[in-house]
Amino acid sequence: MELTKRVLDNTVVVDIAGSLDTQTAGSAIDALQVHLDTSPDHLLINLSGLDFVSSSGLRVILRAAKRVRAYGGKMKVCGAQGMVKEVLEISGFDRLLELHDEEAQALAAF
Amino acid sequence: MRIELNNSLDEIVTAMTALRAYADSVAVDEAARQAAALVLDELLTNIISYGLKGSQHDPIILELDIADKNLQIRITDGGIPFNPFDQPDPNLDLPLEQRQPGGLGIYLVKKYMDEYSYRYSDQQNIVTLRKKLAPAPDQAGKGQ
Numbered sequence: 001m002e003l004t005k006r007v008l009d010n011t012v013v014v015d016i017a018g019s020l021d022t023q024t025a026g027s028a029i030d031a032l033q034v035h036l037d038t039s040p041d042h043l044l045i046n047l048s049g050l051d052f053v054s055s056s057g058l059r060v061i062l063r064a065a066k067r068v069r070a071y072g073g074k075m076k077v078c079g080a081q082g083m084v085k086e087v088l089e090i091s092g093f094d095r096l097l098e099l100h101d102e103e104a105q106a107l108a109a110f
Numbered sequence: 111m112r113i114e115l116n117n118s119l120d121e122i123v124t125a126m127t128a129l130r131a132y133a134d135s136v137a138v139d140e141a142a143r144q145a146a147a148l149v150l151d152e153l154l155t156n157i158i159s160y161g162l163k164g165s166q167h168d169p170i171i172l173e174l175d176i177a178d179k180n181l182q183i184r185i186t187d188g189g190i191p192f193n194p195f196d197q198p199d200p201n202l203d204l205p206l207e208q209r210q211p212g213g214l215g216i217y218l219v220k221k222y223m224d225e226y227s228y229r230y231s232d233q234q235n236i237v238t239l240r241k242k243l244a245p246a247p248d249q250a251g252k253g254q
Contacts, residue, residue: 021151022119022122023119023122023123052144054148054155055152055218056215058211058214059211063211065206066206066207069206069207083144083148087218090218090221091202091218092202095202096205096206
């Protein structure tokens with residue numbers, strides 16, 4: 001799992017790539033926490049490089065979404081594909097979060 | 111294939127490595143591999159984090175087989191008796207503030223497997239799962 005941060009205007013984009021599972025969820029939570037310490041108004045989680053997610057990974061995304069909501073920010077998710085997109089949909093995250101296929105779409109929607 | 115796993119979350123990596131090796135050796139399709147990896151992550155995490163917590167137990171036994179065009183996964187552990195499939199499905203309609211991540215793992219196992227069963231026998235929890243394998247690619251056009 002690799003987690004990297006980019007800043008585009010007033011949006012913090014966090015790319016999560018590889019596998020988000022029981023082994024990697026803890027370090028992903030820690031890394032995301034650091035990026036949320038500044039309480040960015042807009043957080044975009046880009047999952048285009050993610051090829052595996054389990055419920056431990058969903059926990060990471062849910063936690064970030066709650067945190068951002070709690071301080072009054074906005075969070076969106078983009079780029080999920082294949083198995084990752086399917087797991088998000090089966091888990092109802094497509095109704096819970098704003099999911100976009102493309103990063104540009106997500107950025108324009110803030 | 112049969113392997114024994116110790117009571118440690120690090121052992122999930124061992125299980126995944128074994129799954130990959132087995133799937134390569136018997137040509138398991140990508141969808142079945144991903145489904146198997148998902149259910150191993152979910153069920154082994156539950157067993158190691160809750161079922162076997164805080165005491166010494168026999169190893170967890172993971173068995174992978176091909177049976178009647180299915181990938182069959184059997185996980186046996188000597189932890190507290192627990193039928194994961196008895197748990198209620200999570201309410202997916204709750205708003206964000208009320209959503210809890212608990213329960214999603216077993217829900218995903220049910221969704222990704224074609225068959226699932228649990229029995230408790232000889233002080234062992236035994237979970238058996240089956241995932242249909244994709245038909246082998248059509249060879250009719252080969253060589254054209």
